Amino acid sequence: MESYSAASLASASHLIMSRARFSLLNNVMAEEELPGVLILDIGGTHGVLEDLAALLKKHFHLITMKEFLGNREEMSKKIQSVFVFECRPTIDRELLESLPNLKVIGNSGVGVDHLDLKMISSFGVKVTNTPHAVADPTADIGMALMLASARRLVEGCQVAVSPDTKYFAVDWLGVEVTRATLGIIGMGSIGYKVAQRARAFNMKILYHNRNRRRKEEEEAVGAHYCAKMEDLLQQSDFVMLVVNLTPETHKLIGKKELGLMKPTATLINISRGAVIDQEALVEALQNKVIRAAALDVTYPEPLPRDHPLLNLNNVIITPHIGTATVQAIRMMAEEAIANILAVLNGQPIPSEVFPK
Ligand SMILES: O=C(O)C(=O)CO
Numbered sequence: 001m002e003s004y005s006a007a008s009l010a011s012a013s014h015l016i017m018s019r020a021r022f023s024l025l026n027n028v029m030a031e032e033e034l035p036g037v038l039i040l041d042i043g044g045t046h047g048v049l050e051d052l053a054a055l056l057k058k059h060f061h062l063i064t065m066k067e068f069l070g071n072r073e074e075m076s077k078k079i080q081s082v083f084v085f086e087c088r089p090t091i092d093r094e095l096l097e098s099l100p101n102l103k104v105i106g107n108s109g110v111g112v113d114h115l116d117l118k119m120i121s122s123f124g125v126k127v128t129n130t131p132h133a134v135a136d137p138t139a140d141i142g143m144a145l146m147l148a149s150a151r152r153l154v155e156g157c158q159v160a161v162s163p164d165t166k167y168f169a170v171d172w173l174g175v176e177v178t179r180a181t182l183g184i185i186g187m188g189s190i191g192y193k194v195a196q197r198a199r200a201f202n203m204k205i206l207y208h209n210r211n212r213r214r215k216e217e218e219e220a221v222g223a224h225y226c227a228k229m230e231d232l233l234q235q236s237d238f239v240m241l242v243v244n245l246t247p248e249t250h251k252l253i254g255k256k257e258l259g260l261m262k263p264t265a266t267l268i269n270i271s272r273g274a275v276i277d278q279e280a281l282v283e284a285l286q287n288k289v290i291r292a293a294a295l296d297v298t299y300p301e302p303l304p305r306d307h308p309l310l311n312l313n314n315v316i317i318t319p320h321i322g323t324a325t326v327q328a329i330r331m332m333a334e335e336a337i338a339n340i341l342a343v344l345n346g347q348p349i350p351s352e353v354f355p356k
Contacts, residue, residue, distance in 0.1 A: 051326075052085075052333050077101055081340045083108065083333075090114045096123045104343035106336040107353070109323060110134045110190075113245040113272060117355035127353045128339035131189055133331035138242075138322035139193035142270045145294035146238050149266050149316050150177045175237070175264065175291070177201050183236030185229060185252070186243030186271065187213055194240060195221040206232045233260040238268060245272035246356070253277065258284040266292045270322055273299035282308045285315060296322055 081104045082091065091105060096119075104126045107115065112129055120127055148154060151174040159172070182198045184191045187209035195205050198221075205223040207213075212225050226232040229252075233239060239261060243249045253267070254277035261267070267290055269276055278299060284290050292314040301320050309315055323332060335351065342349045 051330065055330060055333055056337070080104070080344060081106060083336055083340065084115070090116075091120065093119060096120065096125065104128060104340050106340040108329075108332040108336045110138075111244060111272060112353050117353065121355045126343050126349065128336065128343070128349060128351050129353050130332045130335035130339075131351055133328055133335045134323050135189040135193045137325045137328040138190045138270055139197055141296050141318070141322045142190075142194045142240050142242070142268060143197050145268050145270070145296060145316060145318065146182075146240065146266070147177055149268070149292050149294035150175050150180075150238070154316050155313065175266075177203065177238070179203065180237035181206060181235055183207070183226070183232035183239045184223070185209075185232065185239065185241050187223070188242065188244075190270070191240075191242040192217070192221065194242060195223050203238075206236060208232045229257070230260055233257055234262070236265060237262065238266050240268040241271045241275050243271050243275060245274055249275050251275070251277040253281075255280040255283070258289055261290050263288060264291050266290065266294065268294045270296045273297040273301065278309070282312070285309075285312050288314075292316075296320055 076098050077100060079099050080101050082099075082102065084091070084105060084107045096102065102123065102125050105115065105120060105128070107127060107129045110129050110131045112127060115127060117127055152172050155172050156169075179202050181204040182194075184194055184198075184205065184207040187195070187207040191207065191209070192213070195207065198205055205221060206226050207223050208226045208229045212218075212227075213223070217223075218225065226235075239253075241253065243252065249271075252275050258267075258280055267276070267281070273295070275297075276295075281293060285293060286308075294316040295309075296318045297320050298309065298317060303310055303317070309317065323329070339350055339352070341347075
C-alpha cells in the first residue's frame with residue numbers, strides 16, 4: 001500500500017486549491033485566500049487525473065505538487081482537505097502533523113481500510129467515502145468474474161489465440177450460472193446490486209450479513225437470509241465476498257470455511273484480499289477442495305510474480321478494477337467533492353465514516 005508521508009508527497013501529482021464554495025459566491029475571494037484540497041493518487045493514472053482535473057477545475061483552483069513543494073510552508077496552512085484517489089494511498093501521522101488546518105479526508109471509493117480512522121480522528125479530521133458511486137460498477141465486476149470463471153473465459157481466450165491448441169471445448173467444460181445458487185457474504189449496497197443482477201440469471205440467492213435486510217428488500221431480489229455463514233457456504237455454487245475489511249472480517253474465509261464449500265463451488269472476491277486466508281486458498285485450489293476462484297483483490301496488490309495463485313489454471317485474477325470505469329471515476333469524484341464541501345461548509349455530510 002502506498003504511503004504518502006510528507007516526504008513522499010513528491011510522488012503525488014497534484015495539489016488542488018478548492019474554490020468550490022467560493023465559486024458559489026461568484027469567486028469573490030482571491031485565489032490565495034481559498035481553502036486547499038490535496039489530491040493523493042495511486043500513480044500511473046495521468047489520463048484519469050486529467051479528466052478529474054477538468055471536473056474539479058469547474059470549482060477548484062489546481063496547483064501542481066511542484067508548486068506545493070516550492071512553497072510548502074504557506075501551502076500546508078491552506079490545505080483544508082485531502083482527496084484520496086481510488087482507495088489505496090494511505091495517510092500517515094507525519095502528513096497529518098504537517099497540515100494544521102486539515103478538516104476532512106475525502107476518500108474516493110467505499111473501502112477505508114487503508115486509513116487509520118482512529119488516528120485521523122484524533123487530529124479532529126473527518127473521513128468520508130463514496131458508497132453510491134461504487135455500487136454498480138463493483139457489482140458488475142462481481143458478475144463478470146463469476147461468469148468468466150464459470151465459463152472458463154480466460155482459458156477460452158488463450159485457446160483461441162494459441163496456434164497449436166486443439167480446439168475441443170469439451171476439454172475445458174465450464175459450469176452454468178443460470179439457476180445455480182449464489183451465496184453473497186456482505187449484503188450492503190454492492191451485495192444488493194449483485195443480487196439484483198443475479199436474479200436476472202434465475203439464480204437462487206442466499207446471503208449472510210450482520211443485519212438482516214428488510215422483508216420487502218429480500219423479496220424484491222428473492223434473497224434468502226442465512227443467519228449462519230456456514231449454511232451459505234455449504235449450499236452455494238458460487239460464493240461472493242462483498243464485506244468491508246475490518247478486524248472481524250480479516251481472514252473470514254480460511255481452511256475451515258473453504259472445506260465447507262462444495263468441491264464444485266467457485267469463490268469470488270470483490271471486497272479486499274485480506275478477507276481470505278490466501279495460503280489456505282492456494283492449498284484448497286491446488287487440492288481441488290473447491291472448483292475455482294475469481295479474485296479482483298489480493299494481498300499484496302499486485303501479487304509477486306512467483307506467487308502460487310498466478311500459476312493455477314483454476315484462478316482468474318483482475319487487478320482491483322471494481323471501479324475502473326470512466327463513469328465510476330467521475331461519479332466517485334463528484335461524490336467525494338460533495339462530501340468535502342459539506343464538511344467545509346458545515347452542512348450535513350452525505351457519507352461520513354466513523355472510527356469503530
Ligand atoms: O470502493 C472501493 O473500496 C474499491 O475498492 C474500489 O475499487
